Structures are given as C-alpha cells and as structure tokens.
Amino acid sequence: MSGRMIGRAAPLVVALAVLAGWEALVTLREIPSYILPAPSRIAATLWSDRTILLASLLVTLKTTFAALATSAVTSLVLAILFRQSRWVERSLYPYAVILQVTPIVAIAPLILIYVEDPFAVMLVCATIVAFFPILSNTMLGLRSVDPGLEDLFRLQGAGRWQVMWLLRLPSALPYFLGGLRIAGGLALIGAVVAEFVSSTTAGGATGLAWRIIEAGQRLNVPRMFAALALIAASGIAIFALLTAISQFVLRRWHDSERKD
C-alpha cells in the first residue's frame, strides 16, 4: 500500500476503531441507550427517524446557505466600499469588529425581541457569526496587489474603478474564497446557535438544534446523537463543497492550487 493510500485511510481507521470500541463498551457494560446509545442504535435511529430528521436538516441548511450568501455579498460590498473610501472604512470597520467579538448567544436574545420573523432571526444571527472572516480576508486581498501591476495601471491612466474591477478584485479572489471556506462552517454554527436561542420562544424553530433540545427533554438520546451526527456531516460537506469551488475557480492560475 502506497504512502498516499495510508494517508487517506488513516482517519477512517481511527473512526472505525473508535466506533468499534464504543459499540463494545456499550454492549459489554450493558449501558442503557438513554445514557449512551451504541453507534448501531444511532444509525438505526437515523434511518427510522429519517423523515423528521431530514426535514429539520433542510431547515438548518436553508438558514446556513442563506446566511453564507448574505455574508458573502455583504462582506464583498463592504470590503470594496472600505477600499474605495478610507472615510467609510474608519467609520464602519470598528462596528464590524465589535459584532465579531461579541458572542452571538449574547446578541441573539436582543435580535429575538426586535425581529419578528423566525427565519429572519436565524438569518441575522448566522450572518453575524459568518461574515467577518470573509470581510477581513477580502480587505486583505484588495490590498495585496502586485506593486508592479499597480504602477502599470497608473501609467496607463486607469481610473479608480478600473483598478478595482481589473486588478484588485481578481487579486482578492483567492482571499475571498479562503474567507468563504471559514465562513461556511461558521454559518452552520450560527444557524444552530440561533435555533437553540430561539427555541425558548414559541417561534417556528424546527431545525436540527431544535430536534436535539426536543429529544433531550424526552430523553430520546439516540435521536440527539443522530441529529448531532447530521450537523457534523453537514459541516464537513459544506467545507468540502467550498474547497472544491475554490479549487475549480483558481485551478489555472493560483499557486495555492498548483499540482505537485
């Protein structure tokens, strides 16, 4: 077996070992499933509760992707505005930082008071969590321009917006995509946290986080694990998707995607 195959198989081997140990422990010690369900029991629950879990997964994913798209657009527009006007940057950037450093669980109850629509609450929460890495990465990218090319654009009499569209934005693309990859996971976290917070009210929260709370109250621990597994799998899938998009977009020219 080649080194590369071993490298690929290694995490799978760890997962199988952990699951097997877990299964053995639960079986041998006869631990009841309302304390710790065996992996086989969780898998069975995933299947038997598939209708309810998939519906909830869709709710959570809808929030996540809506927040990711909102973050991407907002951050891109803000980063361009900040670059074009130092004045706007000085006025607004500190508030972007404040939003980023204040824990979302502390802000969410306030949002619940002022925003009525439950989906809008989730969207706002998840967007607040997700937008900052895209914003700061894109700002860095818009500044990271080859000085020689900048001179060349100046020599050719390029206008401010020509420099932005033809030089700064393409230069910032790898940074933007890097930010998007981080934001994908954060959007999911934001969506889940928002569901947790808003679950205390009689809102229409029916996402996976809400399923976990609901199942916890009913001591349906296997379903809690099943929902958790779905959240984790979603996070991995989102990361893989965004990585694939980044690789596809940059494959021809950027050093980060060079095949070696």
Added chain:
Amino acid sequence: MSLLRIAGLSHRFAGGTLALDGLNLGLERGEFLSVLGPSGCGKSTLLRLIMGLETPTTGALAWAGGVPPRFGVVFQEPTLMPWADVIDNVALPLRLAGAGRAAREAAAREAIDLVGLSGFERAVPRELSGGMRMRVSIARAFVGNPELLLLDEPFAALDEITRLRLDDELRALATARGLTVVFVTHSVFESVYLSTRIAVMTPRPGHVAAEITVERAGAGADFRASAGYARQCGVVSDRLAEVMAA
C-alpha cells in the same frame, strides 16, 4: 532632434535617502540610450521619474512639445496578471484606454505575433517559461504603438541564452519601428550591444558622469563577434571603473 531634456534633477525618497543629485541628460528621437550603473545608483528611480511615477524633488524634465509621448514600459519582472491569458495581458493598455474588444484582440494578436508567441494566446502566465513571460511583457509594451520604450533591466533575471536572444529581438524591433528607447542595465556588454549611446551613472546619489557613443559601423552582421565590440566594451568598462573609484 531632442525628445527630452533633464536638467538638475534630484530626487529624495520619503525616508530621506538622496537617490539622484543634479542629474543632466538629454534624449534624442530615435536613439537607443542605455543607462548604465551599479546597483542602487538610482537608475530605476530615474526611469520612474521619466515615467511620471515619481515627482522630482528639484530639477525638471522638459518634453518636446510639453507632454510626454506615448510610451511602453517593461519592468524587471514580467509583471503580468496571473489570472489573465496572454491576449488579455497584452491588450491591457488598450482595455484601460477604453478600446473595444475586437480592436483590442486584433492589436494584441499582432503584438503577440511580433514577439513570436503565436499559438500561446490562451495560455496563462504560469504555463509559460520565464523568457516567454518577458516576451508577453514586451508585446504589452508594443501594443499601444508607442514612440518611446522604457525598460528597467528587463532581462536581468533570465538565463544568458534567453537574454542574448531577447536582446537581438528587442534591437531588431526598435530599429524596425524607429523607436526611441531608454534601457536601464547594469551589464556593460548588454549596453554596448544594444545602444547607440550609453549614459554612465555614479553610485548613489546618482548623476550622469559620462556619455559614450557606440560605434557600430563596419562591424559586419555579427556585432558581438567584432573587434570593435570588444574594444568598446573595454572603453565603457574603464569609464565605469573610473566613475566607481571617483
């Protein structure tokens, strides 16, 4: 006929370093002028001042007719947009000037053909060798139909074989089009081979200490192999040594 007069030019960087001090230099239409000097003597700063990328601290650049002519530039690095293919890179000056797509592409293809890169129109810089990237950069300098070409040690980073070839091609192109060229270099051999005139600069703060006219007449087809070439390289080398020692 004079194209540019530089008189009493000094330039001090924002950090306080005096790069150029009391530099005088004239540029005649149609000549190939090499600016020769050691590293850090302010050659590149002089070129940036000519390009208008820097403003002189004191002194003046007087262009014939009051405005600089259309010029093309080639930097030490190819300075290409890594995300754009050869055509888009070469056509950039036209795009920034607001030319339409069809006109841009036609002019770019012509310039690409000029530097021998036909067939590579859709390649991106990463897919090209160092010498080919430099050719793209030269094509871009030619695409706007310049009267003046400004080059800042363009081939310094290339291997000897590629450099000699590009020297030949650049010379042929400049002669065929009757261009005025300012070529910054630290190579005595390159300056003698390419130029009609050489301005030798002092170490920093730089000024022009000597001007030498290169004589090519009677050298035959292969100037590099001629006795005249070797002799003039010797002369320029000696002047450079004197300037460095002074």
